Amino acid sequence: MHPRDQTIFALSSGRPPSAIALVRVSGPQAGRIVTTLAGKLPPPRMATRALLRDVGQRPIDDAVVLWFPGPANATGEDVAEFHVHGGRAVLAALFAALSAFADVRSAEPGEFTRRAFENGKLDLTEAEGLDDLIHADTDRQRHQALRQLKGLLGDRARDWRARIIEASALIEAGIDFSDEGDVPAELIAPALAKVKALLFEIEEVLAGQGRSERLRDGLVVAIAGPPNVGKSTLMNQLARREVAIVSPHAGTTRDVIEVQLDLDGYPVTVIDTAGIRETDDPVEQEGVRRARARAADADLVLWLSDSSQAAIDHDGSAPIWKVRNKIDLGAAGRPLAEGPGQGSFQISASRGDGVLELISALVEFAQTYFGGSESGLIGRTRQRKLLEDVAAGLRRCLTVVGEGEELAAEELRTAAHSLGRLLGRVDVEDILDVIFREFCVGK
Ligand SMILES: Nc1nc2c(c(=O)[nH]1)N(C=O)[C@@H](CNc1ccc(C(=O)N[C@@H](CCC(=O)O)C(=O)O)cc1)CN2
Numbered sequence: 001m002h003p004r005d006q007t008i009f010a011l012s013s014g015r016p017p018s019a020i021a022l023v024r025v026s027g028p029q030a031g032r033i034v035t036t037l038a039g040k041l042p043p044p045r046m047a048t049r050a051l052l053r054d055v056g057q058r059p060i061d062d063a064v065v066l067w068f069p070g071p072a073n074a075t076g077e078d079v080a081e082f083h084v085h086g087g088r089a090v091l092a093a094l095f096a097a098l099s100a101f102a103d104v105r106s107a108e109p110g111e112f113t114r115r116a117f118e119n120g121k122l123d124l125t126e127a128e129g130l131d132d133l134i135h136a137d138t139d140r141q142r143h144q145a146l147r148q149l150k151g152l153l154g155d156r157a158r159d160w161r162a163r164i165i166e167a168s169a170l171i172e173a174g175i176d177f178s179d180e181g182d183v184p185a186e187l188i189a190p191a192l193a194k195v196k197a198l199l200f201e202i203e204e205v206l207a208g209q210g211r212s213e214r215l216r217d218g219l220v221v222a223i224a225g226p227p228n229v230g231k232s233t234l235m236n237q238l239a240r241r242e243v244a245i246v247s248p249h250a251g252t253t254r255d256v257i258e259v260q261l262d263l264d265g266y267p268v269t270v271i272d273t274a275g276i277r278e279t280d281d282p283v284e285q286e287g288v289r290r291a292r293a294r295a296a297d298a299d300l301v302l303w304l305s306d307s308s309q310a311a312i313d314h315d316g317s318a319p320i321w322k323v324r325n326k327i328d329l330g331a332a333g334r335p336l337a338e339g340p341g342q343g344s345f346q347i348s349a350s351r352g353d354g355v356l357e358l359i360s361a362l363v364e365f366a367q368t369y370f371g372g373s374e375s376g377l378i379g380r381t382r383q384r385k386l387l388e389d390v391a392a393g394l395r396r397c398l399t400v401v402g403e404g405e406e407l408a409a410e411e412l413r414t415a416a417h418s419l420g421r422l423l424g425r426v427d428v429e430d431i432l433d434v435i436f437r438e439f440c441v442g443k
């Protein structure tokens with residue numbers, strides 16, 4: 001039997017032990033599974049309490065069971081849900097009972113969503129939005145992902161695709177009309193007007209995009225500077241602030257290498273370049289490798305120093321803010337080269353003086369950096385690249401039309417094809433594995 005036709009199951013809720021766990025089952029065996037384990041098939045979509053028993057009638061758990069016959073459900077196949085107590089042994093017993101059925105197996109990451117996609121329940125941009133929603137840490141990430149899940153980009157892309165196909169139909173009709181290669185202007189002119197309007201709309205979306213792709217991964221701020229100036233102390237100060245959402249990725253045993261901050265809903269990762277050091281521990285090595293790679297293309301560098309004559313020694317295109325540390329050590333006698341202001345700060349990392357001001361400036365930086373991405377439609381590089389292909393194709397269509405209508409029509413076909421790829425309608429087998437592999441199991 002093809003893996004696609006097998007019935008799949010997975011834990012869809014968080015790591016056990018948990019108060020309640022949700023185990024989802026999807027596929028042709030779902031109904032038989034519920035009937036066997038729960039002793040009955042509950043009415044569709046009605047939460048029903050049942051004592052689950054395995055095939056040998058041994059009790060598994062006192063549970064709530066839901067039955068969602070396909071195709072009007074999340075995956076488009078028959079679906080069953082078992083809401084059980086979230087203990088490890090309960091789940092092990094339930095999984096053993098499920099695995100005992102023929103043609104039933106545990107799901108791959110993202111396999112439920114992949115089936116939903118293959119059954120036309122959502123397009124690829126919506127599936128990507130779903131994955132982003134699950135991984136959203138901040139409010140703005142959640143907002144952008146939810147827009148994608150709700151099909152904002154998908155709906156636009158479908159509309160664009162339909163209009164491109166209309167325009168190319170006009171041109172092709174013109175080609176069929178003319179024997180001598182002279183296509184009537186009444187057909188070409190409206191087609192080109194359509195293409196121009198489309199190109200304008202797509203270019204507007206691309207330009208107004210801000211940096212919402214970055215919203216997925218977060219802005220990266222590197223703390224750099226000479227040894228012993230207080231980089232780790234500042235990191236720990238940031239990690240202790242309530243703005244820290246996911247922290248710390250302990251790299252070394254003592255020091256925090258990365259802190260993730262939620263700055264006004266924007267995700268910002270701060271990296272301590274001092275924490276990036278040689279280590280023999282393979283787990284740490286991986287953390288160090290990641291931190292180094294991320295710091296190398298940071299979006300902003302905080303250059304920390306503890307004296308007024310701080311020579312900046314940093315390559316890269318990112319803006320650099322000078323942060324003078326240890327002002328508690330009587331900096332009064334030593335006048336600063338520059339007073340506080342844009343890109344210049346004075347702090348005491350150990351006492352916390354000036355740290356809130358630094359954080360406020362980071363919030364402002366993030367707001368400016370992401371500016372306008374509230375209205376961003378594009379969440380991923382894959383989506384942006386395809387839309388850029390579409391715009392380029394439309395532009396070429398307008399220039400080559402003078403050389404021949406067939407060439408223009410061909411450009412439109414290619415542009416429509418790119419939109420088809422964006423939506424996952426055509427020619428995407430190669431990327432589906434990559435996209436769904438990133439998903440959670442059970443989603
Ligand atoms: N218990 C539980 N909670 C969950 C999910 C789930 O699968 N189970 N979801 C998992 O994703 C999300 C909700 N998503 C859903 C998406 C589609 C349908 C659904 O039944 N769609 C049908 C009918 C539409 C309707 O009646 O509203 C369809 O598309 O045909 C249900 C849930 C989040 N919460």
Ligand SMILES: Nc1nc2c(ncn2[C@@H]2O[C@H](COP(=O)(O)OP(=O)(O)OP(=O)(O)O)[C@@H](O)[C@H]2O)c(=O)[nH]1
Pocket residue numbers: 226227228229230231232233234274275325326327328329347348349350351
């Ligand atoms: N007085 C004072 N001492 C500080 C301040 N910040 C850090 N220190 C001290 O400076 C020393 C170095 O601090 P670290 O945070 O380890 O400096 P670092 O830049 O991470 O050092 P390396 O990892 O060697 O690059 C420690 O003894 C800190 O306690 C500060 O604001 N005031």
